[in-house]
Amino acid sequence: MKILVCISKTPDTTAKIAFAEGNTKFDENGVQWIINPYDEWYSLVKAIELKEKDATVAIHLVTVGGADTEPIIRKALALGGDEAIRVNNTSNDSLVVAQEIAAIAKEGAYDLILTGKETIDYNSASIGSMLCALLDQNFISAAVKLEVNGSSITVTREIEGGEETCETSLPAIISCQKGMAEQRIPNMRGIMAARTKPLKVVEASITTATTSIKNFDLPPAKSGVKLVDPANMDELVRLLKEEAKVI
Amino acid sequence: MVLIYIDQDDQEIKKASYEAISYGAALAKQLGTSAEALLLGTVKDNIADLGKYGASKVHQVNNIALNSFDARVNANVIAEAAKALGASVVIFAHNVNGKAIAPAVSVKLGAGIVTGACALPKTDVGFVVTKTVFSGKAFASIQIDTPVKVISINQNSFGIEVGDGSATVANLDVAVPTSSIKITSVDKIQGEVPLTEASLVVSGGRGLKGPENWGILLDLAKALGASTACSRPVSDSDWRPHHEHVGQTGLQIAPNLYIAIGISGAIQHLAGVNRSKTIVVINKDPEAPFFKAADYGVVGDAFEVVPALTAAILKSKGGA
Structure with missing residues (x-):
């Protein structure tokens, strides 16, 4: 079985969010970069678990981005991918990214494509769904559990207020979230091995974006918390009723 | 169109x-x-x-x-x-x-x-x-x-x-492709409003000290007609079910009212609730970062404040 894991570079979850160049660009100054947590903790580790059960599984990683994404993809290789592909395209248009990944996916004829349920920067949650349309393959989103039995799979996904379990056959695209696998830390052997694992760079082939970011804004600062005397909960109820009008 | x-x-x-x-x-x-x-x-x-x-x-x-x-x-x-x-x-x-x-x-x-x-x-x-x-x-x-x-x-x-x-x-007559996905089971939490659709949410964190203390939070939720949620450490310790976890890696919710009890307000937790219209924070630590993101704050012991709030809500409903 061949698995393609989609990897995105995102700012650390605790990074300060600020913008530069007249609020048109994310301010990368002093930002620590990580593998998008959904891509790392859930999809990549799930792929590694599948390989641990069946050594014939091959895990390929794909990322779409400039040379500055290479430390991230090396870290992903240290966790456990076999080889990686970087598509040298710095677009942040979801469709451009999905089309680049679809081209890699078609060429590699993968049985399973895993993505995170969203990236923590643009929160678009789009790549898996777009791949579904571009590749005309089954797509199961927000998955919390995946079992592979030969060419058939059983997947449990989140629905509003619960979970739904379904069966389908490979090939398939699955977006992963919490529950799918547990976070791991790369070990020294993995880090050493990752240095020599193949990392192929493919030139960008898609240039036409369908959207463009005009500007960013920070939410208006909260006017400050209004403290209520712990001995006067009637006052809090009054504020929630009359001022906030939420109850 | x-x-x-x-x-x-x-x-x-x-x-x-x-x-x-x-x-x-x-x-x-x-x-x-x-x-x-x-x-x-x-x-x-x-x-x-x-x-x-x-x-x-x-x-x-x-x-x-x-x-x-x-x-x-x-x-x-x-x-x-x-x-x-x-x-x-x-x-x-x-x-x-x-x-x-x-x-x-x-x-x-x-x-x-x-x-x-x-x-x-x-x-x-x-x-x-x-x-x-x-x-x-x-x-x-x-x-x-x-x-x-x-x-x-x-x-x-x-x-x-x-x-x-x-x-x-x-x-509308549109060709429907044959599905090759078979849904084998659906597991829904009965009788509760899904958290992502709830307009009022009461949420608890480590400050409540253990699952045995959740009664005061459930009473408050019942008085308000609110759904219940929790922070990541709480669901990770199995004090509460995983589907209640709100935050960066849990559910992202946007209720009209979010009441956080004993939650310090780490940035990863805020990522799941910062779109709430009104945030109330109850915490005994006045330095808890959550107060910076809150509309209303109560600095006090949850074990005293929460039952008092429940009583105040019941009183206001009785008088309405």
């Missing part, structure tokens, strides 16, 4: 779809066109009632195979319907199903997409949609450069507007 996708689950229209219609109707008015809804499969609800939220017409693809959700099949049917009807904008709720299909529909229509929109598009120059980014810590205004557009809107960001209209219902 603005076409709004109506999401259903077990033949019931999802609450998020009503908000999507209200949003689509407001956009249609802005663009000087009509707002029409698209329903896949059959529902128990009265379809003509979708007119109350602003849809003038409902197109129904009346095929019971569509009552089971399959992202590939639904996206195909919606895209074919949008083409047949000549839709210029297609609107989805940014809920679980909307996230799974809106991007696929945009690919099939050759349309640019903005997911997680939080306001009506600006259409005086171009077509610019504002969405939340960085897990609610910022907004991005994104221009869609294609003739046809797809938007999914964040839940509880626009609001549901109820009028007294009634929609006409028309059958």
Whole structure:
């Protein structure tokens, strides 16, 4: 079985969010970069678990981005991918990214494509769904559990207020979230091995974006918390009723 | 024409779809066109009632195979319907199903997409949609450069507007591909409003010290008619079920009222709740970072404050 894991570079979850160049660009100054947590903790580790059960599984990683994404993809290789592909395209248009990944996916004829349920920067949650349309393959989103039995799979996904379990056959695209696998830390052997694992760079082939970011804004600062005397909960109820009008 | 996708689950229209219609109707008015809804499969609800939220017409693809959700099949049917009807904008709720299909529909229509929109598009120059980014810590205004557009809107960001209209219902004949996904079981928490749809949420953190102390929180939730949530350490320690975890890696919610009890307010927790309209923080540590993100704060011992708040709410309800 061949698995393609989609990897995105995102700012650390605790990074300060600020913008530069007249609020048109994310301010990368002093930002620590990580593998998008959904891509790392859930999809990549799930792929590694599948390989641990069946050594014939091959895990390929794909990322779409400039040379500055290479430390991230090396870290992903240290966790456990076999080889990686970087598509040298710095677009942040979801469709451009999905089309680049679809081209890699078609060429590699993968049985399973895993993505995170969203990236923590643009929160678009789009790549898996777009791949579904571009590749005309089954797509199961927000998955919390995946079992592979030969060419058939059983997947449990989140629905509003619960979970739904379904069966389908490979090939398939699955977006992963919490529950799918547990976070791991790369070990020294993995880090050493990752240095020599193949990392192929493919030139960008898609240039036409369908959207463009005009500007960013920070939410208006909260006017400050209004403290209520712990001995006067009637006052809090009054504020929630009359001022906030939420109850 | 603005076409709004109506999401259903077990033949019931999802609450998020009503908000999507209200949003689509407001956009249609802005663009000087009509707002029409698209329903896949059959529902128990009265379809003509979708007119109350602003849809003038409902197109129904009346095929019971569509009552089971399959992202590939639904996206195909919606895209074919949008083409047949000549839709210029297609609107989805940014809920679980909307996230799974809106991007696929945009690919099939050759349309640019903005997911997680939080306001009506600006259409005086171009077509610019504002969405939340960085897990609610910022907004991005994104221009869609294609003739046809797809938007999914964040839940509880626009609001549901109820009028007294009634929609006409028309059958729409679209080829439905065969699904190769078989749903084998559905496991729903009975009798509770799903957290992502709840308008009032009471949430607890490590400050409550153990699962045996959750009674005061449940009493408060009951008095308010609120759903219950928790922070990550609480669900990781199995004090509360995992489906209650809100935060960066759990559910992202946007209720009208979020009451946080004994939660310090780490940035990862805030990422899941910062779109709440009003935040109340109850914590004995005045330095808890959550107070900076709160509208109302109570510095005090949760074991005294929470029962007092419950009593105050019951008293105010009794007097109303």
